Amino acid sequence: MAIIAPDSTSYVLASKVKDYFSLIKFTLSFMVVFSSVVCYLLAPNINFDLASVLLLFIAGMLITGSANAINQIVEKDTDILMKRTANRPVASGRMQVNEAWTFAIIAGVVGTLIMWQWFNFASAMIGLFSLFLYAFIYTPLKKVNSISVLVGAFPGALPCLIGWVAGTGLINPIAHFQGTLANGEVATFSNSGGYILFLIQFLWQFPHFWAIAWVAHKDYQKAGFKLLPSREGPTKFTALQTVIYSMLMVPVGMLAFYFNISGMLAFWILLACNLWMVYVSVMLVIKMNVAAARKVMFSSYFYLMIVFLALLFDKV
Numbered sequence: 001m002a003i004i005a006p007d008s009t010s011y012v013l014a015s016k017v018k019d020y021f022s023l024i025k026f027t028l029s030f031m032v033v034f035s036s037v038v039c040y041l042l043a044p045n046i047n048f049d050l051a052s053v054l055l056l057f058i059a060g061m062l063i064t065g066s067a068n069a070i071n072q073i074v075e076k077d078t079d080i081l082m083k084r085t086a087n088r089p090v091a092s093g094r095m096q097v098n099e100a101w102t103f104a105i106i107a108g109v110v111g112t113l114i115m116w117q118w119f120n121f122a123s124a125m126i127g128l129f130s131l132f133l134y135a136f137i138y139t140p141l142k143k144v145n146s147i148s149v150l151v152g153a154f155p156g157a158l159p160c161l162i163g164w165v166a167g168t169g170l171i172n173p174i175a176h177f178q179g180t181l182a183n184g185e186v187a188t189f190s191n192s193g194g195y196i197l198f199l200i201q202f203l204w205q206f207p208h209f210w211a212i213a214w215v216a217h218k219d220y221q222k223a224g225f226k227l228l229p230s231r232e233g234p235t236k237f238t239a240l241q242t243v244i245y246s247m248l249m250v251p252v253g254m255l256a257f258y259f260n261i262s263g264m265l266a267f268w269i270l271l272a273c274n275l276w277m278v279y280v281s282v283m284l285v286i287k288m289n290v291a292a293a294r295k296v297m298f299s300s301y302f303y304l305m306i307v308f309l310a311l312l313f314d315k316v
Contacts, residue, residue: 015094019089019094019095020089020103022087022088022089023065023068023069023072023088023089023090023095023100023103024061024064024065024066024068024069024107025065025068028064028068029060029061029064029065029068030061031304032060032064032156032159033056033057033060033061033064033159034305034308035159035160035163035201035304035308036056036060036159036160036162036163036166037053037056037057037060037163038163038308038309038311038312039159039160039161039162039163039164039167039194039197039308040052040053040056040163040164040166040167041053041163041167041312041315042163042164042167042193042197042261042262042311042312042315043163043164043167043168043179043193043194044177044179044180044187044189044193044260044315044316045167045168045177045178045179045180045189046167047180052118052119055114055118055119056115056118056119056163056166058111058114059111059112059114059115059118059119059127060111060127060159060162061111062107062108062110062111062114063107063108063111063112063115063127063128063130063131064131064159065107065111066103066104066105066107066108066111066131066135067108067130067131067134067135067155069100069101069103069104069107070101070104070131070135070136070139071134071135071139072088072089072090072091072100073090073097073100073101073104074135074139074140075091075139075223076088076090076091076097077091078143078223078224078225079091079223080092081222081223082216082219082220082222082223083219084216084219108128108131111127112124112127112128112131115127115162115166119166119167119169120165120166120169122165122169122170122171123162123163123165123166123169126158126161126162126165126171127158127162129158130154130155130158130159130162131155133151133154133155133158134152134155134156137151138151138152138155142225142226142227143224143225143226144226145226146226146227146228146229146231148226148227149205149206149209149210149213149227149229152205152209153202153205153206153209154202156201156202156205157198157199157201157202157205158198159201160194160197160198160200160201161194161195161197161198163194163197164191164193164194164197164198165194168191168194170191171191172191173190173191173192173194173195174190174191174192175190175191176188176189176190176191177189177191189260190259190260192259193256193259193260193261196252196255196256196259196261197256197261197311199252199255200249200252200253200256200307201304203245203248203249203252204249204277204300204303204304206241206242206245207242207245207246207277207281207296207300208296208297208300208301208303209227210227210228210229210238210241210242210296211242211284211293211294211296211297211300212297213227213228214228214234214238214284214290214293214296215290215293215294215297217233217234221233229241234288234293236285236288239281239284239285239288240285242281242284242285242296243278243281243282243284243285246274246277246278246280246281247278249274249277249278250271250274250275250278253270253271253273253274253307254267254270254271256270256311257270260316261311261315261316262310262311262312262314262315262316263314263315263316264314265310265313265314266310266311266313266314269306269307269310269314270307270310270311273303273306273307276299276303277296277299277300277303280292280295280296280299281296283295284296
């Protein structure tokens with residue numbers, strides 16, 4: 001087997017590609033774009049089309065990647081203080097700020113243009129607004145006040161609305177449009193479905209993000225980030241907030257069935273997933289330790305994938 005010398009072209013290229021994957025936070029971006037694609041396919045007037053799905057995925061990765069790149073540019077001086085982020089390309093100095101800015105601008109513009117040209121103007125503008133809100137409002141606010149989590153939950157959930165609007169072309173939540181049922185029958189649907197999907201992901205972010213902030217509290221504190229709802233850090237108040245938002249997820253999950261987004265099978269799967277999130281959040285209140293917070297965190301990762309796949313599988 002050939003050994004690649006550290007100074008070879010192949011090694012340099014591989015390192016550069018790895019840095020760009022890190023710059024866009026590929027795993028996080030993929031998760032965000034996954035929800036957008038699923039919500040696009042959940043629109044009743046949309047049938048699966050590989051070209052459209054791939055273009056939505058590419059546009060979503062570019063827009064989300066742009067926002068994440070700007071986030072790393074703005075936070076380069078604090079990223080270097082935290083063990084989990086110190087090796088990021090901009091913070092470590094492997095990538096110059098100008099290079100990261102060039103990528104962020106090109107990716108954001110190209111992603112927005114794809115959304116506009118292939119889908120519609122409304123979804124492109126929501127995507128652009130989401131990028132701006134995440135990169136220029138949420139990111140600097142993290143050092144000011146824990147309300148940043150509430151602000152950040154909007155761009156975190158907007159991909160659901162972007163996907164839905166990309167399919168329907170409608171923003172108005174009380175608007176109606178025609179779609180086709182699984183049996184081929186044409187029916188009228190409410191555009192509120194996109195906002196229900198938005199709410200599901202919006203509420204999910206609070207137990208998810210607070211669990212992460214609990215586990216990584218010392219690192220975040222070192223960087224000056226104020227992310228937990230209590231100024232004292234991981235307290236009973238923080239754990240109770242996690243329970244409250246997990247409980248709110250239960251009735252919101254039921255709305256997907258009520259508004260004919262999905263059927264009875266998805267209803268029961270969502271109910272089970274939401275009740276599980278309530279359970280692990282209650283256990284956090286009882287145990288008040290990192291292990292319990294980590295259980296909330298990992299449960300929330302699986303939650304989003306299971307819930308959206310269930311909604312898509314049981315689409316009305």
